[in-house]
Amino acid sequence: QRGLSYFVRRDDLLLIFVNTMWSGLGGEGRVETAWLAQTLRDHTDARHKLVLGHHPVHPINGYAGEYQRTIEEEAGRAFWQILVEHNVLAYLCSHIMAFDVQVQQGVLQILTGGAGTLPLTPATEYLHAVQCALDADGLRYQVLDTSGQAREWLRWPLALPSESAWQELTHGVQDAPFVLPNAEAAGDAHLVIWRFEGIAAHAADGTPQTLLSMWNAGPQLAPFWIGLMGAEQRVALLLSPEPGRSPRYWLGP
Structure with a gap:
């Protein structure tokens, strides 16, 4: 599993990709936090910091459960605290066939799952694509359904x-x-x-x-x-x- 946790730095943008199924800690729902913290310390001057992984930290839309649906609770708390302490803008994740965004301690968790797979509950979730922009004004996104209609949107930070x-x-x-x-x-x-x-x-x-x-x-x-x-x-x-x-x-x- 070498190479599944890595970072990309381009000017003021730092993208950190973490493996939330790291076998060194037991597999699904585990994540290496020491490397994440050190990487963020090494790039404190980056203006925009985004962390990307597969499993969400915080349960979404009632889909809760350590390991299979979210990162293990203790590791998740440590993981999120690192994001807060290093002023990470957002954690982008997937795994659940839905779309969800929430703010926890000032950090966004944005979950977009599906990639064409049917949503878990079609009455409330929907197939979607997300358009996102990040610039000096912050983060903006809109969520499009299969008809092209914008169903959800956010500008962060709020004005x-x-x-x-x-x-x-x-x-x-x-x-x-x-x-x-x-x-x-x-x-x-x-x-x-x-x-x-x-x-x-x-x-x-x-x-x-x-x-x-x-x-x-x-x-x-x-x-x-x-x-x-x-x-x-x-x-x-x-x-x-x-x-x-x-x-x-x-x-x-």
Whole structure:
């Protein structure tokens, strides 16, 4: 397996490729962290640092499990801490037949899998191709489906609006303060940012606490909900685009 972990340096760009099936540590789900840390120390002057491997570190879309689906937990924590300490922009990986992106401690994990293989759950995942650019303004990508439609996009780091552009939402029920245009009609994607300030109630029993909810009249779940939930009162985002179906969860800190 020699040569499966290596790096490429071109001017301000550093690409590091790691073998997440290293037999020297036992095979699938293992990764050599000492070499990774030393390589990053040797190239601290690189402006853009990307690490690429096969297995994700953080579970995506419910597909969890050490070794077979993610890097072994202890090695994964050490691996990710190295990325954080050395200001790595993103870890690009595959393995799961899906597309997913998440930010952990300021580092992106971008997973794109498939290469033409059917997705694991066609109702929520889809065949896709990713277009990506990296320049002085940061990282930008868009995810295209088989019809050529851009289904997802990201610009990182996020460009927050100026203080004068923020709009205050008062407590209670009110009409939506804005309406997003249809994506196809608008010809561009839109970024909406919420900032919550306040003191949450004590909910040791895990009672959900709503921060923001949008819904139509009816008994179904709110199509969009942000709040705190669970015994740890973690920030959560729930999307329920299909009435009668379970919501999709995104968990934060």
